[in-house]
Amino acid sequence: MSKAQHIMLGKGLADLPFGATRSEVEAVLGQPDExxxxxxxxxxxxxxxxxxxxxxxxxxxxxxxxxxxxxVASPEVTLFGKNVIGMKREEAQAFLDTQKIGPAKQETSRGLAYEDVELTLWFNGGECAEIQFSKM
Structure with missing residues (x-):
């Protein structure tokens, strides 16, 4: 798997589709570190x-x-063609609000959730540190 990956909401990462078995993931990425x-x-x-x-x-x-x-916490991973990891919260929300993925819901002071597409951004120090997304 290359580090440069793009998130496909509801589908997975380019090299890792939702629904893949553990064996299939291991064939792509090898053994996990933990x-x-x-x-x-x-x-x-x-x-x-x-x-x-x-x-x-x-x-x-x-x-x-x-x-x-x-x-994902890798800055190389893109969402809608942009590197969102490292973006300020306001910038990330403004960008995602243009993507027609439903309204944002504040998930405590650290998170921003888009429930319609099973997407949550987690912030640390005001910058996006992690993107979590799930099978819809």
């Missing part, structure tokens, strides 16, 4: 972290442990 298993109460979610790539992937039990959520 794996976590999270008990969500009604199901188990497995997270794979690729720290050098700035990507974390989640596989949920309810989806037969297929890829359901991607979190």
């Amino acid at each position: 794996r976590d298993e999270v008990d969500l109460g009604d199901e188990i979610s497995e997270a794979w972290h690729y720290w050098d790539l700035g990507i974390s992937l989640n596989f949920d039990e309810s989806e037969n442990f297929q890829l359901t959520t991607i979190e």
Whole structure:
């Protein structure tokens, strides 16, 4: 997988489509640097972290442990053709408001969610530090 990737809302990253199995992801990215298993109460979610790539992937039990959520922190990853990681909150919101993806909802002081497209931006120090998006 190349570092330069683009987010396709509802579909995944260019090289990692939602619905991919753990074996398929491993064939593209190799072994993760770290794996976590999270008990969500009604199901188990497995997270794979690729720290050098700035990507974390989640596989949920309810989806037969297929890829359901991607979190990216890599500044090379684009959303609608722009590098959003590192953008100021106001700039990111103004840009995304032009993309016709539904209204933004403030998720605490650190997050900005676009629920219509399963997209959340997380901010640290006023700049976008992570983009989280899920299968719709």
